[in-house]
Amino acid sequence: MLDAHLVKRRDAFALDAAFQAPAGSTTVLVGESGAGKSTALRLLAGLDRLDQGHVVVGAERWADVSAGRHLPAWQRSIGLVAQDYALFPHLSVFDNVAFGLRASGQPRRHARPMVQETLDSLGIAALIDRPAARLSGGQQQRVALARALVLRPKLLLLDEPLSSLDLQTRRAVRGELRALLRRLPCATVYVTHSPVEALVFGDGIVVLERGRVAQAGSREDLLRHPRSPFVAELVGTNLFVGRPVTGGRIVTPTIRTAEGVLALDAEPGPDMVYVTVSPREITLFREAPGGSAQNVFLGTVREMVPEPPAGERVRVVLDANPTLVVEVTREAVASLELREGMRLHAAFKATGVRVYS
Amino acid sequence: MLDAHLVKRRDAFALDAAFQAPAGSTTVLVGESGAGKSTALRLLAGLDRLDQGHVVVGAERWADVSAGRHLPAWQRSIGLVAQDYALFPHLSVFDNVAFGLRASGQPRRHARPMVQETLDSLGIAALIDRPAARLSGGQQQRVALARALVLRPKLLLLDEPLSSLDLQTRRAVRGELRALLRRLPCATVYVTHSPVEALVFGDGIVVLERGRVAQAGSREDLLRHPRSPFVAELVGTNLFVGRPVTGGRIVTPTIRTAEGVLALDAEPGPDMVYVTVSPREITLFREAPGGSAQNVFLGTVREMVPEPPAGERVRVVLDANPTLVVEVTREAVASLELREGMRLHAAFKATGVRVYS
Amino acid sequence: PHPDSAPTLTVFAAASLTGAFRELGRILEARRPGLTVKFNFAGSQQLALQIDQGAPADVFASADQRWMNGVRQQGEVEGEAPVFARNRLVVIVPRTNPARIRGLAELVRRGTKIVLAAEAVPAGKYSREVLQKLASRREYPDRYDRRVLANVVSQEENVKSVVSKVQLGEADAGFVYRSDVTPAVARYVSVIDIPDESNVLAEYPIAVLTSAQNPEAARLFVALVRSDTGQRILRQHGLIPAPAAQPAAQP
């Protein structure tokens, strides 16, 4: 079990994030480039010093600024797999994996069986005598993992472990890595900027946005209940945040958002609520629509992306207030003569929204 | 109009790709990491020498190995925007953009209005006196573009121009860049590994796979008629390649593929044909299905990824022969008690396939 | 023959002559308004090499006959190369005298750190000759020269290094020229004289060079050096005069 509160100030950037990671499960730290993911990992590892906060693993207090405590990285029981693996290019696979054992004082002789076993469990026993500089990306990734795991760390830290791999290797490695992480008894913190990886690996997911935790929870929770624009964009839906409008002559349940008033099909709670609208629930019109769609926005088409497979559906990004993502069929594109820069109305029904608080 | 045939041998890698890029349009070179995209761009730019082949732009023969011709990069009318932009960190935005003009002998005085105009057209006129080392990713990208465009190149080369940008900036810049490229009179070669970018930018798309052209054609063609496993994976569908089975006691139209025999709903042509099956057309069963699904495969669940938004559908990767991608609903996952490692039958009807040659 | 409005005289002189010759140069300049005397002070052997290589020199003053002979053999010397000064050897010990040496006989004491110039250097050759002469005298201990040489910890390439080592107290005693004990050095060392009968006289020859640009001034300078004034100044700098009147005697 990891309990961390990480505070670090940098030139134009500040990280302030608190989260837990239970032992035996994988916690994904997801966020865009520059959100502070690597900074967080370095603080957990002890490669950088906290400005405030603490890092507690099990009963061990690795860092606690208020108590003036900072265990340097090499005295923490961690395993870190860096983004580009950082295998020692002058050493063989064996020496890379044995490095930590030797550094903690074990003779080469003792290290050998442990290294062998770890390489075996990762299916790369055959590589043991290869120079590390001559491995493919996927092999490097596994050696880096073996190097960390052979020390049986209490906390495993993975920094975008798949991002240096090409598309096909990545797909192949992803499933294996997931199965492996499931078996590990330690707490794992997995950093990624890929929504897909977050969903595949995250028993728990912590979304970082500009150094802050934008949302944290289970995979289900994030998918169904995004609570920040970033998470909404991550899962590809449209999010509104607002407060219920009460009193007056209002008939349908309504909330007031920063962008205007939104009609719902259910009574919202008394407090702030979140509303998502799936891109498929939104319809585009050349003329302002009458009829049953209660929520209408006017905007300009910024971009049109055919969706794989086969491009039967097209994602349209509409510069309205707010920006809306709309998914329409290829036929709709043709009949509306959709082009970038065109002004359109986007509408969705009160029944098309999901409301939660 | 660019006509290129690029041949280059490297240690363990060989590029051999021929393609055209019409003036006034964007040709996307797409391929996974290590496919040879950057190598191709460097050959087009003249930064490296061809081993074989030629580069012809309009009436100018920039390189032709059989004629012993090689114009060095600085004598070609190109614009190259590198993956990490490579802005000169010791120069201001103005000096970066004016660099090419000054290098070709124009006095500073003459350069100023041209630089100003180009920056204006990219909406970054305000940055003109900033040091290049102090720009955000999106700003750098635009300055790099301005630096290339101010020289009015006959061939514009973009190497993953969006990949250094974070998610949100990338989305914002993508539309603008697309609009800008539409207006340019020169031929543009756009390199990317992102299928989405290929579909957004590519008037024509050239798919590189291990140094070879796997498929080239229009966006439509690629989406609807993938002709290589790589392209199929790119557009997210399942592809089979085979020859019609003729004669004998066969009733339904059938083709023989590397993986076995496939039943179709239409008579294939006489020659090699391609067959795609959309992930949604495939159904999963715990027991071998009877009934109308003629094509059945047995395999192990390698990975399950909830699909954004909201995870209502789940992509299942099945290790069968071949690997199949199947999209099922969340309800199906629950009722089948789907788990990674489980053995399952995947089936699709002859009517669920699209056949083309 | 140089149609120069401000004629210059270039004198190549052994570095040990620096002080004396600078004074003499100033005197000549005072006597000959408009004349500039330039010096190139370096090791005699360096100077000889430079003259060989065509250095623009008018006068060469060597600290050793050998290098003068070398230059002469190349046909660079105009006329004679008279000896204008002599030098003799002394033993110097640091003022603090850590080895408590009060006489030449005590140089044989075991563990005394003695420095000499190397045999290839004139001073080194002379030092060894002195030791032999002393060994042949009865008042000095048995096998005097060998026992002193056994105490030698360094054979310097340059007499000045001998001076420095004694001056800094690193060596207990050293053989140097009398002229090396300048007032600045005298503050740090004590001198033990070597009796004339056992001493060796080093000779300083001087010559006008055939390639001289200003032979007339060159001859004047040589004359000045050998004149009474010149000889007085040389003596002030610790050298033994060898005036023009007396014919040069062999040591």
Place this chain on the structure above:
Amino acid sequence: MASAEGRGELGAWLARVAGALLAGGLMVLLGLPLVSLVLRIDPGVLADRVREPLILQALRLSLVTSLSATAVVVASGLPVAYLLATREFRGKRVLETLIDLPMVLPPTVAGVALLTAFGRNGLAGHALSGAGITLPFTTLGVVVAQAFVAAPFFVGAARAGFQEVDRKYLDAAATLRASPFHALATVLVPLAAPALLAGAATSWARALGEFGATITFAGNMPGVTQTMPLAVYLALQSDLDAAIALSVLLLLFSLTVLLSIRLGPWRLAAVLARARRASR
């Protein structure tokens, strides 16, 4: 595990102590001689000497020649360093080693070598005198001698500096119509500036301290070829203390220049101000 960690900590502590001892040893080796030299000088002698016209002349000549030599070394070393940094060719290692050789040559022998090459009877002597150039016993000769011994230091540093500049900037320049030379001048040199400056500083220091090759090749004529180290040598003939005073003068001078290269003039001023305050 605990014992292994304990051992690790002990080992680390021992290593730290050993490292500190070694580093301290070097500091003593390099620092103590400089300090004791400075302690030995008589401020009165130093003050007198500084005012002596001959010394001022030597100092000025040293400055002029060492700067000229550095300029020669920089100008001619840049293309060589560029070549070594960017091209692969046969015999490259041999060329590198040849460039390093002047360092091994005892300086006086270097002077002899220069005489046999560029002296009146030297290999190139005829060609040079034909062109009306005399090197021995001229200020130009001093510059040549200093450049000879100082060149290896600049070429080595510049080469390393060039190699550190990311290739992508040169590629960018090439795609922006810059000829290789234009790119060298506008991109490579500015980006490698810190390394080039450091190399130039080292070269300059070596040229400034040059003695043996200079006195042999160029002689020791006040105002023409007598640089500070030669003045030190002459002082050494009669007065060790004066020689030390002059050396310290030379040291202070080069310390100032080197520091101002490293810190930039403004920061140097600040450091000096701080030092002055502290010494009050």
Place this chain on the structure above:
Amino acid sequence: MASAEGRGELGAWLARVAGALLAGGLMVLLGLPLVSLVLRIDPGVLADRVREPLILQALRLSLVTSLSATAVVVASGLPVAYLLATREFRGKRVLETLIDLPMVLPPTVAGVALLTAFGRNGLAGHALSGAGITLPFTTLGVVVAQAFVAAPFFVGAARAGFQEVDRKYLDAAATLRASPFHALATVLVPLAAPALLAGAATSWARALGEFGATITFAGNMPGVTQTMPLAVYLALQSDLDAAIALSVLLLLFSLTVLLSIRLGPWRLAAVLARARRASR
């Protein structure tokens, strides 16, 4: 446009010519003296000299002392270079400059400085003699003098080499239980090996050629403190040709060692074989 391109090409051509001229100038400056030195020697004299026991002794002593000095410089320079490369602290630039200073000191003065520091009456003389260590007039003193002049070259190169090693490897080592010292020994030094080797080679070359400081600090005693450069200087006192022969011997010796460091012993053997074939 065409004219601009034409101009560009002309400019590039001019620049290329200028660059070639400058580089050629440097090659002449450095190469011609070496060549004319080699041409001047009498092979007979050289052959005789090589067999002389005194010369062999000096060569052996040079080898031993210069290697020892290099070892001292490397051992004590590594932690300093590590500190300069990885830490930021007040006075860092000043420290760097101080380390460079020995280069400016005329070698003889460097010798005097060493005497005033480590001599019998030097600042540390009492402490040293208390510990039973004598430096002047001993082989150890030669090593100290050589280390003093050679240290700046190694520290500078090692520091640059360390800075070039990607931080990520040190971070990786730290996350693998390696103490900073363990990481230095097992990661940083192996990865910076080329730069360290180059620095050590330069240092060694400088130590090998050292003359002024050695003779002043340690004196000249065959078998004890008479290294090759000292033998060269003494030969210079009597026989220029012998001195040149000895210098060339020294040059050949260091050329072999430097080349073998650069090429590795096997490739050196190949180069020599090629040279031998070519000379037949």
